[in-house]
Amino acid sequence: MHFIVITEPQFTDNEATTIVQLLRWGVDLVHLRKPESSADELRKLVEAIPTAYHNRLVLHDHFDLAAHFTPHGLHLNRRNSVLPPNHKGAISQSCHSLDEVKVYKTNCDYVFLSPIFNSISKQGYASSFTSDTLSDAKEHGIIDQKVVALGGITASNIDKIRYYGFGGVALLGDIWNRTTDQNFEDYVRKLAECCHK
Numbered sequence: 001m002h003f004i005v006i007t008e009p010q011f012t013d014n015e016a017t018t019i020v021q022l023l024r025w026g027v028d029l030v031h032l033r034k035p036e037s038s039a040d041e042l043r044k045l046v047e048a049i050p051t052a053y054h055n056r057l058v059l060h061d062h063f064d065l066a067a068h069f070t071p072h073g074l075h076l077n078r079r080n081s082v083l084p085p086n087h088k089g090a091i092s093q094s095c096h097s098l099d100e101v102k103v104y105k106t107n108c109d110y111v112f113l114s115p116i117f118n119s120i121s122k123q124g125y126a127s128s129f130t131s132d133t134l135s136d137a138k139e140h141g142i143i144d145q146k147v148v149a150l151g152g153i154t155a156s157n158i159d160k161i162r163y164y165g166f167g168g169v170a171l172l173g174d175i176w177n178r179t180t181d182q183n184f185e186d187y188v189r190k191l192a193e194c195c196h197k
Contacts, residue, residue: 001161002110002168003195004148006031008176011041016048018179023053025185026192029072031092031170033060035079043068058092073109096128098142105146112170113143115151116161127151138165155187158194169195 005027007015011034019030034042039062046057046069059066060075063084073090074083083091090109095101098113105111116134117127137143145167153161154174161169171191178184 001158001166001195002028002148003192004029004031004168004170005175006033006150006170006172008172009033009035011037011045012176012179016045019049019057020053021185022175022188023056025188026196027056027188028168029056029058031058031060031075033075035061037061039065046071058090063087076104076108092148098133098137101137101142101147108146110146110148110167112148112150113166114149114170116149117152117157134164155191155194158191 003026005022007019007030012018022030032042032045034045042059042062043065046054046065049057051069054069055072057071058073058075059071060077061080063074063080066074066084066087066089071089073092074080074087076083076091076093078094091107093104093108093111095104095111095113101111101113115127116129134143143165147166148168148170149161149164149166150170150172152173153169153171158169175188178187181187
């Protein structure tokens with residue numbers, strides 16, 4: 001399974017350093033989601049990350065920056081729903097229902113489906129899917145390797161995500177809430193191991 005981390009919407013201290021650490025410790029991709037940012041602010045964050053890691057970054061905002069460095073891909077969402085002309089990288093998209101997954105995954109390299117469990121980063125954003133619904137979606141080929149689970153993902157429920165047939169997990173709250181923990185590196189490496197086994 002793919003192991004993806006999404007940034008917090010606001011910029012944080014030493015964020016570029018943390019992103020590099022995450023990629024070194026086993027995270028496959030980092031999605032840069034900064035809905036309130038200026039293009040200049042986002043460009044500065046990308047420039048603070050060594051070029052060797054740019055092909056493991058995905059932009060949610062300011063798609064025109066992709067012309068100045070080579071990210072892994074672009075992520076379509078309600079704010080940014082049109083790809084720039086001549087885009088050659090990966091395409092991903094946010095989905096909040098199984099119907100959206102059916103529509104969008106045919107044109108994307110992968111899609112996020114959320115919230116699978118109660119969100120950690122968004123208070124009151126509760127799971128939309130029962131265990132039966134997810135099992136049924138797997139059986140009917142709606143959930144497959146192109147669908148990434150988002151919402152309330154932690155080390156304790158990654159095995160459930162694998163059981164439902166998802167191709168990966170995307171974490172936000174569980175990761176960024178732990179950056180100051182003494183065992184942060186161990187936790188990230190454990191998650192990577194769970195995803196990649």
